[in-house]
Amino acid sequence: MKGSPTLRINFNSFITICLFLNVCLSEGVVAQSQNTTGDATIPVKVGVVLDMDSLVGKIGMSCMNMALSDFYAIHPHYKTRLVFSTKDSMGDVVAAASAAVDLIRNVEVQAIIGPRSSMQANFVISLGNKSQVPIISFSATSPSLTSLKSPYFFRAAQSGSFQVNAIRDIVEEFGWREVVPIYIDNLFGETLIPYLAAALQEINIRVPYLSVIPESADDDLIAKELYKLMNNQTRVFIVHATMSLGSRILVKAEEIGLMSEGYVWIMTDSMTTLWRSIDSSAINALQGILGVKSYVPKSKELENFTVRWKRKFQSDNPNVNAEMNIIGLWAYDATFAVARAVENAGTANLRFNRTNISGSGATDLETLGVSQNGPRLIKELSKINFTGLSGDFHFVKGQLESSVFQIVNVNGNGERRVGFWTPQSGLVKDWKSTNTSAKSSSKPKLGPIIWPGDTNSVPKGWKIPVEGKKLKIGVPVKDGFTEFVKVTWDSNSKKAKSIGGYCIDVFDAVMRKMPYPVPYEYVPFATPEGNAAGSYNDLVDQVFYGIYDGVVGDITIVANRSLYVDYTLPYTESGVSLLVPVRDNNKKNAWVFLQPLTSDLWVTSGCFFVFIGFVVWVLEHRINEDFRGPPAHQVGTSFWFSFSTMVFAHREKVVSNLSRFVVIIWCFVVLVLTQSYTASLTSLLTVEQLQPTVTDINQLLKRRESVGFLSASFVKDMLLGMKFDESHIKKYGTLEELHDLFAEGSANGGISAALDEIPYIRLFLSKYCG
Incomplete structure (x- = not known):
């Protein structure tokens, strides 16, 4: 009985230990199962269509591979992993379309990054729209692609139409009135020209000629077209072409003398971005050229990436001379955007629905299939918003927003930034001033520029051709x-x-x-x-x-x-006037001192003298002994007091305050009167009183006096129209002849007046009446 409790306790302990181990083992199995699930990643196929032999294709593919590695290093917990299926379009539109069909139909890619050119993208976008596969291009900048309005096309780059306002402001800044665009004869070239022409038309800049050069043009055809430009007056050229054709145009332009002093060349961003990749022998042809390209703000991330990319690219392509540009950064950011969108869209439905078409007549386009994940994926792509290596990265209506452009000047083997352009401020010299109202500033909006011909003088943009007549x-x-x-x-x-x-x-x-x-x-x-x-x-x-x-x-x-x-x-000054002699009406005599005042004013002044004397007598004779005495004495004292106010102080003193007030007012009136009299008399004695002898041309008609006119002038017809007799019209050809006619007078064969134009009259007066 004593051993039984002990046995029960030991059994209970054993049961407790077993349960504890079972729980621990169960939690371990669950944890292991969860870890196994977390480590599993789902590959998502993404197609890449690029020209693998082109510089853009090599830079883009290199940046995309590095972006993929960097993205999953930052987000190791993401369940999806992009897997690139790469196709070479070989620079051909048909090859690009065939590659896209193969990727969609056979590989069943969820998205396609590419193609490189706008012409290739045009048909690939239609394929993506049909199969609901998003097409993301980081290098197709043609504005015409926007007009397709496909919800499955995303341009991870700026539209080429954004740069035309920057080019327009450059032309306006230097006052050029005409420009000639030179562009490649394909979809990429011709779709930008309407936007450029419209922007230039806003500021009344003429486009007298459009120079179109085929992509396959040889040097002779290029030279022939450039000689046409040489024979025109305009000296401002805007080049919009691929770098391969554009460099050939500029080299040939230098050979025939179109890169000398007085010429202006402006490159669009497609050439400005890639000009450093051309052969060193062709760089001399670019000296002094202005270029427009997208501006990328500096950052530590960009510097670190550039160093890593340079090292990797040189190891993969030791024979290719390339530098990082905005296209590579857009390829990097586009890969980030696709990877993030794929992760957010999920992997619930990555299948394609295919149409059952029986018979051997079915084409590849009819059997493409439709991606079930496409609608969700484009929704996530539209939400993408982050700060990438190229700056703010988010889609607005399927493309990146217009941002800042930088204006560069090619000098030597490099380029020098001379200013910026923003949609808000236009051209500005310094990035720090882009927040100010630069459009209304009178200061230079660009830094110093070295123009073609190695000159600092701004070209006028116009020159009469060599064979032009004077x-x-x-x-x-x-x-x-x-x-x-x-x-x-x-x-x-x-x-x-x-x-x-x-x-x-x-x-x-x-x-x-x-x-x-x-x-x-x-x-x-x-x-x-x-x-x-x-x-x-x-x-x-x-x-x-x-x-x-x-x-x-x-x-x-x-x-x-x-x-x-x-x-x-x-x-x-224009007009016709009558020139007549004057006479001096100032007849000086002994009575000239009376002329300053009129007779009415003389009488009025005398009456006031008498009146003031009477007023003072009335106010003073009762209380002032000076104004008392016999009547004759009182009258004489009153008038003496009034008249002597003009010349000296009075001997008699006034006692009444009213009298004093009257005297003060009277002294002021007398002061005004004497000053006016003195000024008028001085003028009469010193200034000539000139009066015209004729005040109306009709007086000459009535007196039948002669009038002069300038020979070969229209004034003769005017005088004849006024009914002057031709015998009374005298002509003169020089100032001296006119003076002699006036000196003789109408009675002696001269003239009494001359009807002439105002400039001639002023010239005569300055010489003879100065």
Whole structure:
């Protein structure tokens, strides 16, 4: 009985230990099962279609492989793992489409990254839309792809249309009025031109010519097209082509002299991004060129990646000279985006639904199938938002948003940044100033630029071609008023030796201010003997007849002339005025001292003197002994007091406050009166009182007096229209003749007045009446 409890206790302990071990073993099995499940990853196939022999393809593939490695190193707990199925498009549209069909139909990829070019992407996007497989391209920038509006196309790059505003602002900054785009003859080239033309049209920049060059063009065809540009006036060219064709265009342009001083070349981002990869022998052709490309802000992550990529790329491609660019960064970030979207979309349904088509006539396109995971995957791609190596990375309507562009100037073997462009601020010299209102600033918006021809002078953007003719500018020939136009003749050759004068100086100054050089020559409107070949109307008619391209001189804007020619804005005062002699009406005599005041004012002043004397007497004679006495004494004292106010202080003192007030007011009135009298008398004695002899031209008609006019002027017709007799109209050709006619007078064969244009009258007055 004593051993029984002990046995019971030992048995209970054994049961407890067994249960404890069972629980521990069960938890261990569960934990092991959970770990096994966590370690299992699901491969997700993603297709890659690139030109593996191209620089973009090699850089893109290298960056994508590194992105895949980096992404899963950062997220080791993710259940999905992208597996690339790579196809080489070999730079061919058909090959790219065939590769996409194979990847979708046979490999059943969940997404395709690529292809490289916009032309290849055009058909691949249609395949992706049909099979619900997302197409993600990091290098197809053609704006036309946006118009496809496919929900299964994502452009992991900026559209090429974003850069046209930056190019437009560069053209506007330097005041160029015309540009010529040079672009490749394919979908990539031609789709950007409408956007560029529209942007330039907003600021009234003309596009006189479009230079289209086929991708397969040989050097002879390129040279032929460039010679056309040389024969045009425009010297600002915008190059939009692939790097292979663009470099050949620039090399040939240098050979024929289109890279000399005075020319401007601007590269779009497709060339600016890749120009360092071209052969070193071709880099000399790029000196002085401006380029536009996307700006990538610096970061430690970018620096570390660039070092790692450089090391890996050189080991994989020892014979390829390449540097990291924005396309490689977009490929890296695009891979991150696809990996993250695939993980978020899940792996519940990675199958393809295929249409059952019987018979041997079924095509590959009909048996593509439809991805069940596609709709969910594009939904996750649309949500992607992170900061990648290229900056903020998120899709807006299927493509990256427009961001900052940098403007670079090619010098030597490198490039120098001269400014930035942002959608908010436009062109700015410094990145720090992009938050300010730079568009309204008068400061230079770009840093110093070395232009083609190794010059710092900003090209005018316009030049008359070598075989262009000079403008023929007609000038009047006359003997007088040479201050406006003067033609000096060579006595031996009977040709004009020099042409000068105020009008010529104004025209020369205007032409120097033109934004482009315009050659011209002056042609005197004269007979072989050197005399005037006709009137001013005849000279103006020469422009209408096409003999002269223009006329410069003292030519008045008249209604009948403006019917046939256009005028510039007048640079002198215009109009017709009457010039007449004057006479001095100031007849000096002994009574001149009375002239400053009118008779009414003299009488009024005398009356006030009497009145003030009377008022003071009334106020003072009762209380002031000075104003008492006999009546004659009182009257004399009152008038004496009033009249002596003008010249000296009074001997008599006033006692009444009212009298004092009256005297103060009277002293002020007298002061004003005397000062006015003194000023008027001084003017009468010192200033000539000139009056015109004729105030109305009708007076000349009534008196039948003669009037003068400038020879060959339209004024003669005006005088005849006023009914002047032709015998009373005298012409003159020089200032001296006009002066002599006035000196003789109308009665002696001279004139009483001259009707002439205001500039001539001012010239006469400055010489003879100064």
